[in-house]
Amino acid sequence: MDRDLILALRDVTARYPGASRDALVGVSLDVRAGDFVAVLGPNGSGKTTLVRVALGLRSPAVGTTLVLGRPAAAWGRRALARLVAVVAQREDNLFPQRVRETVLLGRYPHLSPWGAERAEDREAVTRALERCDATALGDRWIWTLSGGEYQRVRLARALAQEPRLLVLDEPTASLDIRHEMELFELVRALVDAPAGGLAAVMITHHVNLAARFADRVLLLDAGRVAAHGRPADVLTRETVERVFAWPVAIQPFDDRPQMIPLRKPSP
Ligand code: ADP
Numbered sequence: 223m224d225r226d227l228i229l230a231l232r233d234v235t236a237r238y239p240g241a242s243r244d245a246l247v248g249v250s251l252d253v254r255a256g257d258f259v260a261v262l263g264p265n266g267s268g269k270t271t272l273v274r275v276a277l278g279l280r281s282p283a284v285g286t287t288l289v290l291g292r293p294a295a296a297w298g299r300r301a302l303a304r305l306v307a308v309v310a311q312r313e314d315n316l317f318p319q320r321v322r323e324t325v326l327l328g329r330y331p332h333l334s335p336w337g338a339e340r341a342e343d344r345e346a347v348t349r350a351l352e353r354c355d356a357t358a359l360g361d362r363w364i365w366t367l368s369g370g371e372y373q374r375v376r377l378a379r380a381l382a383q384e385p386r387l388l389v390l391d392e393p394t395a396s397l398d399i400r401h402e403m404e405l406f407e408l409v410r411a412l413v414d415a416p417a418g419g420l421a422a423v424m425i426t427h428h429v430n431l432a433a434r435f436a437d438r439v440l441l442l443d444a445g446r447v448a449a450h451g452r453p454a455d456v457l458t459r460e461t462v463e464r465v466f467a468w469p470v471a472i473q474p475f476d477d478r479p480q481m482i483p484l485r486k487p488s489p
C-alpha cells in the first residue's frame with residue numbers, strides 16, 4: 223500500500239436527497255503527505271460536498287472515498303479524527319468556554335475513554351496555540367474573539383488533533399491581509415515541515431493565494447472537475463473565464479499565475 227496516500231477520491235458522484243442534479247460528478251483526487259491542494263470553484267460548485275464525502279459524512283452514489291486505503295465511512299469517528307482534521311465553513315453551536323478548553327476539544331480522539339487529559343494533551347494544545355499565534359488568547363472567552371482570532375483558534379483546535387490531513391473550508395473568509403497571509407504561510411509551513419508529513423486541502427475563493435501557495439489546484443464547475451494540476455496549467459485565462467463567467471487577465475508573479483478580474487467593457 224502507498225503509505226503516503228492519505229486521501230483518495232475515485233470517480234465520485236454524489237447527490238443530495240431531493241436535489242435535481244448531482245452535487246459532484248466523477249470527481250477524482252489523490253492527496254499525499256506533503257501535498258497542499260487548493261480547491262477552487264464558484265458558489266455551489268461542490269467544494270463543501272467534496273469535504274463531506276472525503277470525511278465519510280456523505281456516501282457517494284458512485285465511486286469510492288478511501289482514507290489510508292480504507293473507505294472513509296468504514297473508519298470509526300475517533301480513528302478518522304486522528305487522521306483528518308477539518309476547519310469547517312460554518313460552525314454554529316459554540317459552547318460557552320475559554321479558548322484553551324476549545325482547543326483541548328481537538329484532543330478528543332486521543333483521550334482515554336475516561337477522557338482524562340494528560341501532559342501530552344496539554345502540550346499539544348500549547349503547541350497548537352503557538353503555531354496559530356493564539357497563545358495570548360488562551361484565557362479569553364470564545365465569544366469575545368474577533369472573526370480573525372476565532373479562525374486562528376479553530377485552526378489551533380484542528381492542529382491539536384495532530385492529524386495527517388488538514389481540510390480547511392474557506393478559512394480566510396473573515397481575515398485581514400496579514401492574518402490571511404499568515405494562515406496560508408502556516409499551512410504551507412505545516413505541509414513542508416520535515417517531520418510532519420502533513421497534507422492540506424484548502425477550499426478558498428482566493429484564486430491568487432491558491433496559485434501562490436498550493437502545489438496543485440482542483441477547479442470545480444457545477445460538480446465536475448474543470449481542471450486539476452499545477453496552478454500554471456489550471457489557471458489559464460480561458461479556463462478561469464469559463465468557470466467563473468467573468469473576463470480576467472492572467473499575469474505571472476513569482477512564477478505563479480495571478481488573476482486580475484477585468485471591468486466589463488462599456489456598452
Ligand atoms: P460550494 O461549497 O462549492 O459552495 P456545496 O458543496 O455546498 O457548494 O453545494 C453543491 C450543491 O449541492 C449546491 O447546488 C447546493 O445547493 C447543494 N447542496 C449542498 N448541501 C446540500 C444539502 N444539505 N441538501 C441539498 N442540497 C445541498
Ligand code: MG
Nearest residue numbers: 269270271311
Ligand atoms: Mg462551501
